[in-house]
Amino acid sequence: MPIVQTRMVIDAPLETVWKVVSDPRNLPRWDRHVIAVRGVPDSGLEVGAEYSTELRLMGVHGKVRARVLELRPPQLSRIRVSGLLDAVVETKLSPLDGDRTRLDQRVDFRFVGGPFGVFAAGAVRRLGAQRILDRGVLAQKAQAEAAR
DSSP states (O other): OOEEEEEEEESSOHHHHHHHHTOGGGHHHHOTTEEEEEOOOTTOOOTTOEEEEEEEETTEEEEEEEEEEEEETTTEEEEEEEESEEEEEEEEEEEETTTEEEEEEEEEEEEOSHHHHHHHHHHHHHHOHHHHHHHHHHHHHHHHHHHO
């Protein structure tokens, strides 16, 4: 499985960053390809919770399901995504001096078969998986710093 990962220092305290990055309803703010997130429990995420995400890549729509595999607030989440792609998204937060937080994000992924999976794989290759992740983490940083 291909792996993309990135690290970012955010000028906001750990709890503030966790509040932002642990809420999947923020996904459309971080990635313009995400057009809707449905089914996130009002009480927040817990291990075993599931939700869905609707994507649009180059005019084609698809849906992925997400399931929380591991959750250790405010420092770690592991989410399995399945549908047009199979992935595990791991987000780790570490406190730093001066109310700053280090965000490490890692995505292990592969595209599944079928016409949309093949199309999505081609679109991600053209756009660049690393570039998509980096852009998303920069958006998370901006949101967390604004919430500070």
